Amino acid sequence: MHLVSRLLLLLAGLLVPSHGHLLPEPSSPGHPAHQEAPSIGEGSPSLKIVQGNTAFALRLYHLVASQSPGNNIFFSPLSISSSYAMLSLGARSHSQTQILEGLGFNLTEVSESDIHQGFQNLWHTLHLPRDGLEMHAGSALFLSQELQILPGFLNDSVAFYESKPFLADFHDSAGTTQLINDHVKEETQGKIVDLVSDLSADIAMVLVNYIYFKALWEKPFALSLTTPQDFYVDENTVVKVPMMRQDTEDHWYLHDRYLPCSVLRMDYKGNAMAFFILPNRGKMKQVEEVLTPEMLTRWNSLLQKRYFYRKLELHFPKFSISGSYKLDQILPELGFVDVFSQQADLSGITEEQKLQVSKSFHKAILEVDEAGTQAAAATGTFTAFLSTRHSRRVLWFNRPFLVVIFSTDTQSVLFLGKVVNPTTP
Missing domain, CATH: 2.30.39.10 (Alpha-1-antitrypsin, domain 1)
Structure with a gap:
């Protein structure tokens, strides 16, 4: 019988390492971590995942709307999709298939390689400098310093998703909680605070995905x-x-x-x-x-x-709203079943312990005013x-x-x- 270690997924909002040990970014000959400027025209790799991403976004919207009638709704489907697509790099067998199909991808039409290359190209494109628009997005892996992560997973998560790996002492619950929350707070420019609380002793890995968006209207209001x-x-x-x-x-x-x-x-x-x-x-x-x-x-x-x-x-x-969601209670309705149970096969992340996702949070905030829009997402009629x-x-x-x-x-x-x-x- 394997000891089950827990994996916590959070979805968040901007990027600056704070305290803690930032691991050196691994590199793989097949997947270099730094790419040339992405192609964004017809034939761009990111266009292969648009249909799946949009389908997932609307399926998730309909599910949340049915569970929360009469409430504000706001989330970043792209933040959630990329986080779970990254997790699928370490999933095997039915667990991997459930994640990718749950994200809206028809695996007979788009390959696993196409999916990861699509996200890689998409995030590189979104990070191109633009006048009047500020967008920061990325991922961070907080790993137990006692956990041996397989190099292939680390290499690919950095190469495709620009994930920043950190070592953390999960026996020091308060210290690791502050480390993660400080990171999320900085990456969302202070918009999302205290995303994590009460980390349990059996947590072995925390995956944070974040996106921060601030844009000016082409035609601002007076x-x-x-x-x-x-x-x-x-x-x-x-x-x-x-x-x-x-x-x-x-x-x-x-x-x-x-x-x-x-x-x-x-x-x-x-x-x-x-x-x-x-x-x-x-x-x-x-x-x-x-x-x-x-x-x-x-x-x-x-x-x-x-x-x-x-x-x-x-x-x-002129308004500000937010949405907070427990994805571990929502996503099983969309086919993500094994990953939240002891049937999870995440052996592509580590072989020494059996991992499963224990909790998954997403939080997003939208602010609209005369100048434009600010939106941050974090995982949290x-x-x-x-x-x-x-x-x-x-x-x-x-x-x-x-x-x-x-x-x-x-x-x-x-x-x-x-x-x-x-x-x-």
């Missing part, structure tokens, strides 16, 4: 036009929010002729954009039901047509509207709406959520 306005959370709840306004700008937007919603495309500086999807009164559930990769593709295609670029009087809330103005040229985001934040050059969903009550942090 501070002087922000005023308190009503936001209709549901039929019985109205809250006051600072409502931003633009009334002289052209925007990409449409009123869907087949679905009860409007879709606004807002561009950021630096190759990123957001879709804000505003269901008609009482139609959130109906719109959520058709929120599919195909629908996102359809809206994206339509919102590149000049016809949908028109002058708009836009009213949009009816409407009663509204306005009497029904002009096709006026759009009031004063009831629950959906948000999708994209990287345009990688075609990847960075963040996904639902704003039900913008006054709830």
